[in-house]
Amino acid sequence: MTLLDTRQTAVVAKTGRDLPVAIIGAGPVGLAAAAELRERGVEAIVLEAGDSAGAAVAAWGHIRLFSPWELLIAPAARRLLESDGWTAPSAAAIPTGAELVEGYLAPLAAALASHIRTRSAVTAVTRTGMDRTRSAGRENASFTLRVVTPDGGTELTARAVIDASGTFFHPNGLASNGLEPLGAENVRDAISPAMPDVLGAHRERFAGRHTTVLGAGHSAANTLLNLAALAAEAPGTRVTWAIRNDGAVRIGSSEDDGLSARAAIGGRLQRLVDSGVIQLVRRFELSRLHRAEDGAVALAGTQAGEPVELRTDEVVAATGFRPDLGMLREIRLDLDEIVEAPRRLAPLIDPNVHSCGTVEPHGFAELRHPEKDFFVVGMKSYGRAPTFLLATGYEQVRSVAAYLDGDLESAARVQLRLPATGVCSTDVAGSCC
Incomplete structure (x- = not known):
């Protein structure tokens, strides 16, 4: 697998199938995206800021989820793991965060090891050779991701970007006005x-x-x-x-x-x-x-x-979380002005109307931004709305992976069956997930 390093390689001005899809974050949804792309034969690389996959989940490992195992495993991930002889935990058992990492995320990361780079924090995303104001040739340009590693900084190039970095490490302010309190x-x-x-x-x-x-x-x-x-x-x-x-x-x-x-x-x-x-x-x-x-x-x-x-x-x-949008300053986003979710998605997840279980199925069409081939998925796609759950994220990345593979029929066929009462795990990011 090759992810082009622009310190050593000439700038790639055009996207192409020879460039990988970059996935930001090796949490449950990021790894599910990698499994979907791998199953389709699409080259991908996962960039994880932590020391290991599932670092955010490990941070709340002592907390027990709400959902049983049968609702926490992505379909493509299950197929990949079972092909390696993995046996899923008891479907009805409810794991802690630590058990979710040990019993699912760690084996999944091992199966995807060649695709994952840990201790690689993405600090910025842009189009190769152009800022957000430049339009000529924009849709055909590759993406550049600035990455900080223990060895320093580098810039990596990809044909598409899936931001599954979550919100757990970006809490809301404590004050009622959304800011940090004075003092x-x-x-x-x-x-x-x-x-x-x-x-x-x-x-x-x-x-x-x-x-x-x-x-x-x-x-x-x-x-x-x-x-x-x-x-x-x-x-x-x-x-x-x-x-x-x-x-x-x-x-x-x-x-x-x-x-x-x-x-x-x-x-x-x-x-x-x-x-x-x-x-x-x-x-x-x-x-x-x-x-x-x-x-x-x-x-x-x-x-x-x-x-x-x-x-x-x-x-x-414990006042909730918000997306880190600073790293996306050079990307053209179309966000709802209230919840900071993609504008087409926002009405479907409005917390004043929806619970975890009443969110409608959605995929690449609702997650699209003006920046072609750039997607925010998982908890981060919900912005500040506290209604996310893992099953929703898994269907998001299935649809996005199909789109990036050129399978528009499958990408548009989004399905998600949830009980009206909601299927949630825990409020890891200020919501159900």
Whole structure:
């Protein structure tokens, strides 16, 4: 396999079948895209910023998903793995993130090893030899990806790009206005990213201390449940949950939910709030953070419109995630101005209308941008909408792979059957996925 390095090779002005498709990210959807392209005989390379495939999933490996194994394995990936003698885990079992990596992503990465480059962070994508303002010959030009590796920087060339880099490492701001709160830099040591391992690797940080969790999604819910378990083991551990609205509408406990593990979370949280183990602060709008005289972190803002200040030892930022669009500044994108998803896709995933299970099937046509042969897929394609799930991403990349292979009939034939209650795993990126 050859991925042209423009430090050593003349600039390729035209796309061609001799150039590979570059896939950014070796998570579940990125690897599924690689499996689809491999099955079609289309050369591809996967560029992963982490030390290994599934690095983002490994970061929340202690969290158990909602969905059983049968809903977490991409069809093309299954065919590839089974051809090597792999046996899928029990279809009905529900894995943790670590088990998803060990039982599926690691074997899949091994099967695709010749296509994957780890410790290769893509920092920018552009058309070879032209910025976003240049139009002449644009559709026929190859893509250049700037990549940072432990050995330094390089530029790689591809005929098409599939951005499956996700959103997990790009959280939303903590303040209600979408920005980082004023003064956050002065208490950075007390702010934890979403889903810390409070019962394992990060136990000492939270045991016997007061933690305030900000956010109303399932990443907040999982952390709250684990903090409550810690409080039962470690005296002095206190838990506060601050949300902007009257209730956490994304955390339900409906008996109609097709995923009992997901429905159970809402009921468990409610019981912990009712019993006083978790103190719920409703309608809290954060604007400023500072260190109080007693050493505590002060969260200043309003509650129901009135000025208020909460005191805590630790803050967990579980306010969701957003796409990294900075790396795409030279690419011509057509994004919805609200959720930052592809404009054709945005109405289908509007979180005010849709849950995970009511999103319509969609593929290359809805994911297209003005930049020919460039696609954003997976969680990143949903922008800030918290309704993504893996099965949706798998169908996205099946359609995109067919399109890039010239099989327009298959690319246009998108199918996805989901229960109306939603089929979600966990709120890894601020949503179902």
